[in-house]
Amino acid sequence: MPVKPVPPNVFTRNGKSLVALVHGKNLRAMLQTGLGLLGGVERLNPQGRSVLIKPNVLNDRPPPSTTSASVVEGVVEVFQQSGAKHVTVGDGSGIIRLPTADNLIATGIRTAAERRGAAVLALEEQPWVRVEPPQAQAIRRYFLSRPVYDADLFINVPVIKTHRFAEYSCSLKNIVGVIHPRYRPSVTFLSGNWHERIAELNLAVHPQLTIADGTTVMIAGGPTSGTSVIADLLLLSGDRVALDMIAMGLLRAYGAWPKVQGMRIEAQRQIRRAAELGLGVQEAERIELVSQSIEHRASDFERLVGRIREDVFRDGKSG
Numbered sequence: 122m123p124v125k126p127v128p129p130n131v132f133t134r135n136g137k138s139l140v141a142l143v144h145g146k147n148l149r150a151m152l153q154t155g156l157g158l159l160g161g162v163e164r165l166n167p168q169g170r171s172v173l174i175k176p177n178v179l180n181d182r183p184p185p186s187t188t189s190a191s192v193v194e195g196v197v198e199v200f201q202q203s204g205a206k207h208v209t210v211g212d213g214s215g216i217i218r219l220p221t222a223d224n225l226i227a228t229g230i231r232t233a234a235e236r237r238g239a240a241v242l243a244l245e246e247q248p249w250v251r252v253e254p255p256q257a258q259a260i261r262r263y264f265l266s267r268p269v270y271d272a273d274l275f276i277n278v279p280v281i282k283t284h285r286f287a288e289y290s291c292s293l294k295n296i297v298g299v300i301h302p303r304y305r306p307s308v309t310f311l312s313g314n315w316h317e318r319i320a321e322l323n324l325a326v327h328p329q330l331t332i333a334d335g336t337t338v339m340i341a342g343g344p345t346s347g348t349s350v351i352a353d354l355l356l357l358s359g360d361r362v363a364l365d366m367i368a369m370g371l372l373r374a375y376g377a378w379p380k381v382q383g384m385r386i387e388a389q390r391q392i393r394r395a396a397e398l399g400l401g402v403q404e405a406e407r408i409e410l411v412s413q414s415i416e417h418r419a420s421d422f423e424r425l426v427g428r429i430r431e432d433v434f435r436d437g438k439s440g
Contacts, residue, residue, distance in 0.1 A: 122250040122270060127327050127399060131164040132359035137409040138402050140358040140367045142429075144422040145415035148195045148355075152332070155357040156199070158411045165274060165329055168204035173272035174239070175328075177280045177295050178212040181227035185339040185349050188280045190229035192334040192355070196278055197237040210234040211242035211268055213298045215345075216307060221245060242268055249301055254324035256398055259317040263304035265325045277328035277361065281354075281368050282339030283347060283378040287315055290344050291368040292331045292361040293391050293400075296323050316390030323361070323400050331364050332357050340375040348377055362401025363408045365392055370429040386433055405433050 132139045141158035145151045156162045174196055176188035193210060200208050210230065214221040221243035225231040231241045248267040269275060279295035287294055287306075297305050297319065306318040335354030339347045354371070358364035366386050373381050387393060387404055396403040410430060414422045 122252055124252050124254045124324060125327060128329055130359040131329070132159040134409055137407055138358060138360035138363040140356065140360070140363050140408055140410050142367065142410060142412040142426060143355045143357070143415070144353055144413070144419060146353060147415065148191055148336070149198070150415050151355050152195050152199055154413055154415055155332070155355050158413060159357055159359070162199060162203050162330075167200055167274060169206050170273035171271070172200045172205045172208045172274045172276060173269055174200070174208065174210045174276045174278055175212055175269070175295065175299060176210065176230060176278045177290075177298065178221055178224050178228060178230060179215050179344055180218040181224045182345065183228070184334065184337045185280045185282045186345050187224075187228050188230070188278055188334045189336050190233040192332070192336065193230050193278060194233035194237055196276060196332055197234050197239045200276070201237055201239070205274075208239040209242060209268060209272070210239050211244050211247075211266070213244035213266070213300075213302070216302045216305065219245060219302075244268070244299060245302065252325045254321065257321040257324055259314045259321050260304060263322065263325070264301035266299045269299045269326055274330075275326055275328045277331040279331070279333050280339075281333050281335045281356065281371060283341055283343040283372060283381065285343060287319060287391065288380040288389065289369055289372055291333055291365050292328070293323055293365055293395055294319055296326060299326060317394045319391050320394035320398060320400070323395060324398060327400075328361055330357070330359055331361050333364060333368060335371065338371070340372060341377040350375065360401040360408075362392060362395050366402075366405055366408065366433055367410060367429060370433040371425075373432055374425055374428040405435070408433070
């Protein structure tokens with residue numbers, strides 16, 4: 122099948138990609154606040170369209186190994202209420218942690234999604250399409266889930282976590298779950314180009330919106346287990362590269378995972394290759410970070426945002 126072009130990012134202001142960082146306890150209010158900071162879900166024109174929501178269902182463990190079922194339910198509700206024709210939640214678990222169907226039940230995602238009227242798919246049980254992105258170098262041909270390829274809107278709902286082999290996992294890494302297991306980076310474990318493969322798999326599918334679950338964040342170890350903190354955050358953007366830059370800044374702010382420290386964020390290999398491929402911003406200066414806490418006492422959140430700004434934008438003033 123032909124590779125689809127990267128759609129325009131509708132969540133921009135003054136030529137910059139908007140990234141919203143929201144803090145709170147009420148997920149429904151957080152989603153509405155975050156989408157409002159971006160300009161509203163209406164910018165995607167979801168009425169009458171098919172929507173596929175892709176969480177991280179790596180295994181059968183709770184967040185932050187996997188995306189929170191409550192976050193998935195909230196995102197489903199947003200698109201149901203926005204007039205989508207039909208909403209589907211789908212993912213493919215890690216190769217040695219299949220079948221996905223069991224993990225969807227164990228994590229509560231199936232129950233949460235179906236409660237809001239969404240269909241739920243284990244992607245390894247669905248048809249595949251072959252794509253051959255002309256820009257790809259590390260992996261020139263691979264198979265992509267047909268339901269993902271056919272969806273009008275693709276909404277990426279990763280969790281924010283560190284990763285022993287990929288260094289970190291968020292929007293870019295989450296796309297691996299819609300790729301046939303045969304072509305995933307873990308199959309070529311010793312190839313040395315994990316990061317580039319992750320970026321190039323993103324040539325096959327383009328999320329119009331990413332909503333990253335930072336309610337619980339894994340700040341060391343990963344992807345299946347590690348050190349986690351309750352952060353009560355959501356990250357939202359129409360630019361997967363911009364969102365990952367901010368997510369990396371968030372992980373670095375905790376200072377617990379050496380693999381993401383000691384480099385310019387734009388130099389991280391997943392991010393650098395994705396930017397080269399035109400999948401998002403090429404530099405942090407093209408990002409506008411907007412933040413809001415819906416809690417009355419948010420001094421810790423404000424300090425965290427300050428550390429992220431100082432790290433990602435280097436002078437603490439840009440964005």
